[in-house]
Amino acid sequence: MTTAPRFTTLVDSLPSTIPFVGPETLERQRGEAFQVRVGANESAFGVSPKAVEAMWEAVANIAWYNDPEAYDLRNAIAARHGVSLDEVLLGAGIDEMLGNVVRMVIEPGMPVVTSLGAYPTFNYHVAGFGGVLEAVPYRDDRIDLEALLDAVRRTEARLVYLANPDNPMGTWHDAAQVRAFIDELPESTLLVLDEAYIEFAPASAVFPIDADDPRVIRMRTFSKAHGMAGARIGYAIAPSRTIGGLGRIRNHFGVNRIAQAGALASLGDAEFIASVVDEVARGRNEYHTLARRLGLASVPSATNFVAIDAGGDGDHARALLARLQDEGVFVRMPGVAPLDRCIRVTVGTAGERALFARIFEAVVNETGEKP
Ligand SMILES: Cc1ncc(COP(=O)(O)O)c(C=O)c1O
Incomplete structure (x- = not known):
C-alpha cells in the first residue's frame, strides 16, 4: 500500500465524509433520474x-x-x-x-x-x-x-x-x-x-x-x-x-x-424576488395542508422548505425517505434525533408539489401506522 503523498496529521485523522451527497450521485446510484427534485432547498422558480x-x-x-x-x-x-x-x-x-x-x-x-x-x-x-x-x-x-x-x-x-x-x-x-x-x-x-x-x-x-x-x-x-x-x-x-x-x-x-x-x-430585480417569496409562501402552506390531511404534523417554516414529522422515530422517517427515493422523489431529512423524525421537503413548482403530494400520500399510507 502506498503512503505517498504524506498527509498532515490533521488530514490523516479526518473521515472521508461529505456533508451532502448530491442528487446527481444518488441518480447515478439508482441508474435513473429523479422525477421530483425537492431535497436541496434550491429555488423552483428560476432566475430573474x-x-x-x-x-x-x-x-x-x-x-x-x-x-x-x-x-x-x-x-x-x-x-x-x-x-x-x-x-x-x-x-x-x-x-x-x-x-x-x-x-x-x-x-x-x-x-x-x-x-x-x-x-x-x-x-x-x-x-x-x-x-x-x-x-x-x-x-x-x-x-x-x-x-x-x-x-x-x-x-x-x-x-x-x-x-x-x-x-x-x-x-x-x-x-x-x-x-x-x-x-x-x-x-x-x-x-x-x-x-x-x-x-x-x-x-x-x-x-x-x-x-x-x-x-x-x-x-x-x-x-x-x-x-x-x-x-x-x-x-x-x-x-x-x-x-x-x-x-x-x-x-x-x-x-x-x-x-x-x-x-x-x-x-x-426586487419585483422578481418578491414573486418568488410569494410562490414559496403558497407552496409552504400547501405542504402544511397536505401533512394535516395525512394526519401528520409539520413544523412552521420561514424558509423555502417544510419539515414534515413522519409520525415516528428516525428509523421510520428514514424508511419513508428511502421509499420516496425509490419512487423518484429526492428529499432529505435532518441527521440527528429528535429532528430526524422529520423529512424535509423543498417548495417545488405547483406541478412538482402535486406530484410530490400524490407519491407522498401513497407512500405514507403504505408505510402505515402512525403513533
Ligand atoms: C443554512 C444554510 N447555509 C448555507 C447554505 C449554502 O449556501 P450557499 O449555496 O451560498 O453556499 C445552505 C444551503 O442549503 C443552508 O441551508
Whole structure:
C-alpha cells in the first residue's frame, strides 16, 4: 500500500465524509433520474430574467479573468445595506466563506459552538481545520439561544454558528431575540449569523446589518430566493478588520464573472424576488395542508422548505425517505434525533408539489401506522 503523498496529521485523522451527497450521485446510484427534485432547498422558480440576460452578456467575455474585487457587485451590496465597500466580502456561496471564517479564527483543538443537527457544512469545515465542535440540542425544534450562549461561555469558544431562519427545521427567532443573544456574546467570540433564507422570513425576523460589531459576521446567498445555487455566489458583511482577515486567505478569483454579473442584476430585480417569496409562501402552506390531511404534523417554516414529522422515530422517517427515493422523489431529512423524525421537503413548482403530494400520500399510507 502506498503512503505517498504524506498527509498532515490533521488530514490523516479526518473521515472521508461529505456533508451532502448530491442528487446527481444518488441518480447515478439508482441508474435513473429523479422525477421530483425537492431535497436541496434550491429555488423552483428560476432566475430573474434580468440576471439571465446579464449572465449571457458575461459569457461573451468569459476568456477574461473576473474582477477579483467584484467591485460593482460589492458596491451594490454595500449601498443596499448602508455599509462601506471594505465591509463586504464575496464568496463562492456561504459554504466557502464558512470555511474561511473557521480557518481565520480556529486553531486545532479550539472549541466551536453550534446546534446539534444544524447545517453540516459548517461542521465539516470546523473538523477540517481541527476545531472541536460543541453541539447544543435544539429546544422544541428551534435553536436554543440560551443554551448556545451557555456553551459559548462554558467553552470560551471563539466561534459560534447560528442560522436564522434555520436549516433543517425551518424555524426562526425574531430579531429582538437574536439581538439580545448578540448583546450577551463575549467580546472574544465571533458569531456567524447565516441568513441564507432571510428573504423568506417574516419582517419580525429581519434587522438591519450593523457592520460595527466585531462579534458578528452576517452571511447571505444568491442560492435560495435568487435561484442561483449553481452559480455559487454569496456575501458576508462584517467590520473591515474581519473582512480584511478573510481577504488574506480568500481565493481572489474564486467568484466567476457570470455569477458576479447575474447576482448584480438579480439584486436589482426586487419585483422578481418578491414573486418568488410569494410562490414559496403558497407552496409552504400547501405542504402544511397536505401533512394535516395525512394526519401528520409539520413544523412552521420561514424558509423555502417544510419539515414534515413522519409520525415516528428516525428509523421510520428514514424508511419513508428511502421509499420516496425509490419512487423518484429526492428529499432529505435532518441527521440527528429528535429532528430526524422529520423529512424535509423543498417548495417545488405547483406541478412538482402535486406530484410530490400524490407519491407522498401513497407512500405514507403504505408505510402505515402512525403513533
Ligand atoms: C443554512 C444554510 N447555509 C448555507 C447554505 C449554502 O449556501 P450557499 O449555496 O451560498 O453556499 C445552505 C444551503 O442549503 C443552508 O441551508
